[in-house]
Amino acid sequence: MVVDRLGTTFAALADPTRRAMVKRLTRGPESVHGLTEPFALSQQMISKHIAYLVRARIVIKTKRGRESVCTLRPEAIKAVSDWAGDYRRFWEESFDKLDVVLKEMKKQEAKDGRTHN
Amino acid sequence: MVVDRLGTTFAALADPTRRAMVKRLTRGPESVHGLTEPFALSQQMISKHIAYLVRARIVIKTKRGRESVCTLRPEAIKAVSDWAGDYRRFWEESFDKLDVVLKEMKKQEAKDGRTHN
DNA sequence: TCTATCCACAACCATATGGTAGTGGATTAG
DNA sequence: CTAATCCACTACCATATGGTTGTGGATAGA
Structure with missing residues (x-):
């Protein structure tokens, strides 16, 4: 190690x-x-x-x-917090992207008239 | 484990x-x-x-x-960040206390006219 | 002093992990 | 088809760690 x-x-x-x-x-x-x-x-x-x-x-x-x-x-x-803080921007961007994806999926569902389950 | x-x-x-x-x-x-x-x-x-x-x-x-x-x-x-964030108040208080201690020490040094080294 | 309490140290065991070596499956490129 | 590439799987070893048991030192309280 x-x-x-x-x-x-x-x-x-x-x-x-x-x-x-x-x-x-x-x-x-x-x-x-x-x-x-x-x-x-x-x-x-x-x-x-x-x-x-x-x-x-x-x-x-x-x-x-x-x-x-x-x-x-x-x-x-605090060192742990600082380490994780360095990735804050990354995950915030990721969640934004996820949000976009979810909205796209909802749009698609509306078109399909049903979910994929 | x-x-x-x-x-x-x-x-x-x-x-x-x-x-x-x-x-x-x-x-x-x-x-x-x-x-x-x-x-x-x-x-x-x-x-x-x-x-x-x-x-x-x-x-x-x-x-x-x-x-x-x-x-x-x-x-x-993010989970790591959240965990560490829960302790934020604790360490901020701690650092404030440390700050007070350091100021007290400086005052003392001024009285003594020299450091403890 | 005598005893109970707080704690550290050592021996011991089982498991998880860091690391190596060898092998073979699946896919891509020629 | 053949060879090279990407990757997973297995076996194997050394060490760190989680956990128990036993013991003894040092201090506090009676």
């Missing part, structure tokens, strides 16, 4: 559990234990998932007493 | 080769052969990568003669 930074970010976000963690962390920092509760997964798996998020720089982990507190780094998610 | 639809999309986009393919496909549909040329990868690997993109519904493949033509589906990338 020749995975670059953005690729690591995408890979980390591919797992629904990790995306749920990210969502939860938007409410504020949370301990590993706090992140374990809603997920019905072992503490070890949660730690592993967090490790992936940390490696992708989506989350920062700091020790405070016997707890490890996880904090969300917004830059990583 | 309990990967849902969006997860499959993220996983497909984790590979830089596949993201490069997506970029190329914004210029219009392309045959498998056409996608092979710029990547210095075997035809088999390109086919595999395309298969992942197809499975994630990012690309549609249609046969035309002896060629398979790949076309980009903008909806999939």
Whole structure:
């Protein structure tokens, strides 16, 4: 896997559990234990998932007493948004074309007097 | 892997080769052969990568003669954009807070008369 | 001090994926 | 018809990851 930074970010976000963690962390920092509760997964798996998020720089982990507190780094998610934003024009054009096609089809249907089903 | 639809999309986009393919496909549909040329990868690997993109519904493949033509589906990338957009408010708030912190630091520096380096 | 809690580390297994090599079907060009 | 091109399919290997189990360190609370 020749995975670059953005690729690591995408890979980390591919797992629904990790995306749920990210969502939860938007409410504020949370301990590993706090992140374990809603997920019905072992503490070890949660730690592993967090490790992936940390490696992708989506989350920062700091020790405070016997707890490890996880904090969300917004830059990583912004990078995803920026990447997708580059394709905005493409899909907007595509949807415009699709719109044209749909209108053509409707016209055709009107001529045919029925659909192709 | 309990990967849902969006997860499959993220996983497909984790590979830089596949993201490069997506970029190329914004210029219009392309045959498998056409996608092979710029990547210095075997035809088999390109086919595999395309298969992942197809499975994630990012690309549609249609046969035309002896060629398979790949076309980009903008909806999939829009889904990524929409996902990241949900976090927009979070990171904008975060950056505002960061801004405040930075200004506080500058004030402090002015008082100290020097930086902490 | 003693115990419970929070967490990390290691070993282990199954599966998905990145990558190579070989082959053969289908279509196009000569 | 024959050869070259485009592409899919299979087998094979190495590694990363999802997941479990067991364990032990460190801290907080009694």
